[in-house]
Amino acid sequence: xxxxxxxxxxxxxxQMNHDQYLIIEQSGNYFIYAQVNRKQxxxxxxxxxxxxxxxxxxxxxxxxKKGDERGTLNFGRPFFLQKGDKLYCQAxxxxxxxxxxxxxxxxxxxI
Numbered sequence: 001x002x003x004x005x006x007x008x009x010x011x012x013x014x015q016m017n018h019d020q021y022l023i024i025e026q027s028g029n030y031f032i033y034a035q036v037n038r039k040q041x042x043x044x045x046x047x048x049x050x051x052x053x054x055x056x057x058x059x060x061x062x063x064x065k066k067g068d069e070r071g072t073l074n075f076g077r078p079f080f081l082q083k084g085d086k087l088y089c090q091a092x093x094x095x096x097x098x099x100x101x102x103x104x105x106x107x108x109x110x111i
Contacts, residue, residue: 022088024081027081029078029081029110030111032078034048034106035103036074038065038071042097087108
């Protein structure tokens with residue numbers, strides 16, 4: 001899954017590389033959040049996972065595969081991150097199954 005980033009007011013805190021990673025530039029506490037909206041039934045539950053390199057699972061949320069017109073999954077929680085940490089989100093669904101734009105996103109801010 002490819003994410004579109006708008007890194008506003010992030011100088012000195014986080015940067016993005018070409019592989020869709022967010023790289024932490026300043027150690028500290030960060031609040032990381034995500035939301036995904038399903039627009040159709042799926043064959044399996046839909047899952048969003050937040051990782052820190054090298055493949056350390058930080059958070060995982062699972063949404064329903066059927067029911068309601070749309071299913072939503074989301075999370076938000078604080079993490080202590082070190083300078084140089086590389087974060088990425090991975091999902092088990094195809095882009096055709098989810099609502100894009102401002103209804104599917106993930107990001108962080110320093111607290």
